[in-house]
Amino acid sequence: MKKLFSALLQFHQIKFLPPLWGKVRMGGKNIELSPPPFRHTNWRIRLWRNSSPIKGGGNNWSKALFIFLSLYSFFISQNTVLYGSEVFQDTDTQVVVREHPKTGKPYVSIISHSALSQVDPFERLKGKMSRPDYRMLDPKVKSGEIPYEGPYSSSTKIYVFAATLATLGTVGGAVGLATVPAAATGAAASGGGAYLAGGAAVAGGAAGAAALATRSDSRQDDFIQTSKSESIEKLNNGK
């Protein structure tokens, strides 16, 4: 029905009516009508005078305008038929499907049309890896018992730096105080024999001082909860 009506309308427009948008010549004057893309957009009629003198006076012009306005008011009510799918404001966005950088699972993303936003924000993070196993955080589990393939950092470079300074005659003890000397010793083992002497000296010297300065308080080390969400309104009301 919608197609039939629009076809009849187009026929009627071509034969009997001026077009609803575009340039129209009525009453010796050129009129440009901008198309109504959306229901809530106002019509804009721009009128400018032709270079040639207007013929027929104002009567023809007023009649044409009256006919046009009456027909326009008739067709404007048909907007829901003509433009039934265009009731939303143009948002200048588009829908794309991206893949999660770590899992590869696809998801829907809404981006703007500008070129800058079409770059995946997680592009540089792409790299599938296995999921972490938090059992490795158990103090009873030794390093390497549970396989781990993710990123890691090594303190070997600390001892490289210490050895570098040592070769120039700088005091190696000024490199730094390790708060966790047990960890530093473990890392030194992986650093290689060339730097072990300097690294061990640093770790050994720092261990004694750090032990006195950072003795842990058992009352502060216990964490009971790991995950919590609380409404902020409730937090503010409780104060």
Added chain:
Amino acid sequence: MSILFRSQRTYRAEPTRSLSEILYCLIVSVSVLYSGCASIFGWDIHAPGILSEDFSKKVKPIPERVALYLPPELLAYVSHDRGGRTADPQTYHVGEALGPMLVEGFQAGFEEFILLETEPTSAILKRYGIPYLVTVRIKNFKNRVTWGGHAITVATEALVFDSDLKWLGRFESSGASDAEKVFAKKGGPQVNLNAALENNVLAIVEYLQDSMRRGTWTEIQKETGAA
């Protein structure tokens, strides 16, 4: 004649040896100044940025359409909190891991998940029929390095809007992970950070699911304890 003309041996100082030392010192100094102490003399911690298997066991998807908007400052969040006066310098790339983990968490928690990569407007939400918009920001990052352990706490604030961009609710979530002998293990601090972030994501998703099921946004308080 041979006595009169002694052989002369010219001793020439080798400037290249001292010059090489000077050049070496200069290179080391410039590299230290340029990269900072934490790069050469510290821990640069990048978490894996992926949820563990436990997450999918705890969270099941609900039939809702939810959009997530991640502000640029969240993705760029970095913390240099050393956790103690005598600790080694540490750099935590928090936002770099939290972004993908939030996306994965929302994928697991909602059947129709949409990531908004552009600033949200009411027109966009209505055009795509999105009833809920969630935006998250990092409120706080706490690090504590002690003799025996390493504790990380990540606090975030989440705002929920409807399709008219009217505020529905606002809640704060925190995720923590406390473990011992972390720095002695390969990947220990990285996994510890990942655990704290995952707990935070878990709190956000569970809070949203509960609120959507009940239809209320202010009376719910979600708290999950450690095992």
